[in-house]
Amino acid sequence: MSRYFIRRVLQAIPLLIGITIIIFVMLQMTPGGPLAVGENPAGRGRVTEEDLQRLRNQYGLNDPMYVQYLNWLGDLAQGDLGTSFNTGLPVLRMIGERLPTTLLVMGLAFALTLMLSIPIGILAAVRRYSFFDYFTTSFSFLGIAIPSFWFAIMLIYLFSFQLGWLPSVGLTDPRADHEGFSGLWDRVTHLIMPVSVLALTSTANVTRYVRAAMLDVISQDYVRTARAKGLREQMVIWVHALKNAAIPIVTVLALELPDLFIGAVIVESVFAIAGMGRLFIESANLRDYPVLMGVLTIAAALVIFFNLLADLLYGALDPRVRY
Amino acid sequence: MNDSAGRQAKPRSESSEQRRREKIQRLSGELRTEQRSLWSDAWHHFMRHRLALASLVALVIMSISIIVGPAVIPYDADQIDFTTKSQPPSLAHPLGTDELGRDQLIRILEGGRISLAVALAAVSVAMTLGVLIGAVAGYAGGLVDNVLMRLVDVFYSMPGLFVLILLVTIIGPGFLTIVVALGILRWMGTARLVRASFLSLKEKEFVESARAVGAGRTRIIFRHILPNALSPIIVAATLGIAGAILTESALSFLGLGFQPPQATWGRMLQEAQRSILNEGHWWRGVFPGLMIFITVIAVNFIGDGLRDAVDPRRTQG
Numbered sequence: 236m237s238r239y240f241i242r243r244v245l246q247a248i249p250l251l252i253g254i255t256i257i258i259f260v261m262l263q264m265t266p267g268g269p270l271a272v273g274e275n276p277a278g279r280g281r282v283t284e285e286d287l288q289r290l291r292n293q294y295g296l297n298d299p300m301y302v303q304y305l306n307w308l309g310d311l312a313q314g315d316l317g318t319s320f321n322t323g324l325p326v327l328r329m330i331g332e333r334l335p336t337t338l339l340v341m342g343l344a345f346a347l348t349l350m351l352s353i354p355i356g357i358l359a360a361v362r363r364y365s366f367f368d369y370f371t372t373s374f375s376f377l378g379i380a381i382p383s384f385w386f387a388i389m390l391i392y393l394f395s396f397q398l399g400w401l402p403s404v405g406l407t408d409p410r411a412d413h414e415g416f417s418g419l420w421d422r423v424t425h426l427i428m429p430v431s432v433l434a435l436t437s438t439a440n441v442t443r444y445v446r447a448a449m450l451d452v453i454s455q456d457y458v459r460t461a462r463a464k465g466l467r468e469q470m471v472i473w474v475h476a477l478k479n480a481a482i483p484i485v486t487v488l489a490l491e492l493p494d495l496f497i498g499a500v501i502v503e504s505v506f507a508i509a510g511m512g513r514l515f516i517e518s519a520n521l522r523d524y525p526v527l528m529g530v531l532t533i534a535a536a537l538v539i540f541f542n543l544l545a546d547l548l549y550g551a552l553d554p555r556v557r558y
Numbered sequence: 559m560n561d562s563a564g565r566q567a568k569p570r571s572e573s574s575e576q577r578r579r580e581k582i583q584r585l586s587g588e589l590r591t592e593q594r595s596l597w598s599d600a601w602h603h604f605m606r607h608r609l610a611l612a613s614l615v616a617l618v619i620m621s622i623s624i625i626v627g628p629a630v631i632p633y634d635a636d637q638i639d640f641t642t643k644s645q646p647p648s649l650a651h652p653l654g655t656d657e658l659g660r661d662q663l664i665r666i667l668e669g670g671r672i673s674l675a676v677a678l679a680a681v682s683v684a685m686t687l688g689v690l691i692g693a694v695a696g697y698a699g700g701l702v703d704n705v706l707m708r709l710v711d712v713f714y715s716m717p718g719l720f721v722l723i724l725l726v727t728i729i730g731p732g733f734l735t736i737v738v739a740l741g742i743l744r745w746m747g748t749a750r751l752v753r754a755s756f757l758s759l760k761e762k763e764f765v766e767s768a769r770a771v772g773a774g775r776t777r778i779i780f781r782h783i784l785p786n787a788l789s790p791i792i793v794a795a796t797l798g799i800a801g802a803i804l805t806e807s808a809l810s811f812l813g814l815g816f817q818p819p820q821a822t823w824g825r826m827l828q829e830a831q832r833s834i835l836n837e838g839h840w841w842r843g844v845f846p847g848l849m850i851f852i853t854v855i856a857v858n859f860i861g862d863g864l865r866d867a868v869d870p871r872r873t874q875g
Contacts, residue, residue, distance in 0.1 A: 253712040261725065380855035382804055384811045385827060385847030388834055396838045403835060454580050497719045504812050505831070515720060516812065519727035527724060534717035542715060 243546060247539050252308070254535045255528070259304050262524055307528065316532070317525035321518070326529035329514065334533065336406065337510035340502065341495045343426060344433035348491065352438045353484070356445025360453060361472055371442060378439025383498060387432045387505040394428065401428055404507045429506045433498050437491045444487040448480040455479070482552045489545030493538040574866060610863025613856035620853065624670045633661035635668040636819045644833065647841050654841035656826075657833055662841065665821040666849055672822050673853070676737055677802035683741025684802075685795050688748025693779050695749065696756025707753070710746045718743045722805065726814050736815060740802055748794050755787035796861035800854045807850050823850050 298306070310317060316326035359371040395403040402408060406425045452458065453476055461475045462468075500512030507513075511530060518526040628635075639659035647654045653662035695706040725739040759765065760783060768782045809815040810824025818825070823846040830842035 250708075250711060250715055253708070254716055257712065257716070258721070258724075261721075262728070376855065376858070380800070380851055380858060382807055382811075382824075382847060382850045382854070384808060384824075385843070385850060388827060388831060388843045388847065392834050392838065392840055392843060396835060450580075451576060454576075493717070497717055500719055500723075501808055501812065516723060516727075516814070519724055522728065531717065531720055531724070534720050535715060538717050539715045 243543055247543055250539055251536055255532055258531050263300050316529035319523055319526050321521050321523045326525050330529055330533055333511045333514045337499050340429050341499050343430045344495055347434040348437045348441055352441035352445055356442045357449050360446045360449030375439040375443045378435055383432050384501050384505055386435055390428050406508055429502045433502045437495055441487055441491060445484055448483045452476045452480040485552060486545045486549045489541055489548055492541035496537055607863050609859045613859040616856050624667050627667040631664045633664050635664050635821050644839055653845045656842055666845055669821045669823045673803055676806045677799045679737040680740035680802045681795055681798045684744040684798060685748055687745035689752050692749035692752025693756055696753035697760055697779055710749050713746050723814055731815055731817055751790050751794055752787055756783055759783045759786055793861055793865045796864055800857040803854055
């Protein structure tokens, strides 16, 4: 197991390097570099050719592409993602300010998904073909087809405009008292809608897998044996069956994480939350290459990490998997 | 290869294989019997296909409206009229108007044209790439297969929406950019599927006999093996359309897709955001989103129906 673990982790490194190469080449090949404003005819006069040349030299933009990439990779190995063209701040610090917000929204949405989808999926499987089962199955079909931004807008209409219960912008109210309980309550009310929106699709998705995994397990011989022994139904379902259904469920849950991270971009946009997604869109509009490279690298690293987690958990949970 | 096994282990929907097995067990009285099970099972099947059929009808109606609508509706998608601004649904404007007085119905039909065209084109790009790469990998095997499958791994681990945003903002939004960008981010699933089919099919006797009579490699791949691997590709393509519509709307919603005055469903929702929050103009948000939702769910149902129809024993696709 530990050898497999090490091998998988080592495989993830060339994968990440491969992704950064593709993104780097994409960025280089696209028209309109970071100095496009100066090269633009409208910007002439104010920016001289010498200025542009000096800037290109300063940022190393005259070097061949592979030299630029290797420089970037070398810096990355030392924990340096470069400096933003726009703000002049270290990219790592800019990401450091935004990442916790995204991870908070994402983590809460993941927790909500767990708390809802597992009990609901199990109950639907146990009471197969009941009203509850049909209701759950229909809900999951609807849930995966609802565009999250539409759901968000409808929630805002209902809870912010009509009822006035929940705030629809940001994560805190700047006018609110940030001390003690009222500060906490302010944060909670700001988080309810973004987290629910982000959790909707993953809850709908995971519920389907939990139901399918439980149905698979319930018809197995050992479940019949457990019942034949005279165990209580609760015991059979929640201990014997769930333990075996856990393997595919855990994998699906881990694979849900990259989608949640990417979905957070949209949620941040609707609710005006200053997270990674907003940082990325702002930087793309400003052609701030170091920030773009940095955000993409962190995002790719997270996606690879979550996929790796799914793989390793699968291996760890299923004793039949041998390496 | 374990990662591919992990991802493919996700059952897309409840497998018919498993349903059959359960039915047999139930009939043989091994489990506790439920008396209505047989009927509910039949009903379940019937519902599935009826939903697929209804979805198909809905999409056909939608397509006809998109084509006929502009000829029947007396407004233009970009026609600004301040005398009719921000009106709720009425007889003259069944879906209301926006703050520039533009008719929402015609704008929704116009947006549907774009959304469907983008989705179909993007799926064609993705399918072409996926089939070619999967076919070459599966047929050639060895080093070629290994390299191509690592490429699949790399693309699978890319944060899709981020790369899409990057390409569209930097190259500039346009039909071609959006279609190609969507296409190159969604071919991997098909490539894996096609590769798996090719790996097993290339060992079959009919391929051997084709080779024996002197058929060339290209001919064997496209004329002999590909037709036999087609049904999962069709299902994947159908479900891919739903994903492409959702992604394109999300991009437009972020303000990065098609630019104004071009109406798209995502764009209409983005423009509606402020007037819903400040003035409560619900009609501006409800209808465009409802269109995305109906289209996506209809395409999903058709994909599911197709899956059952083309190969009832397939457990996933």
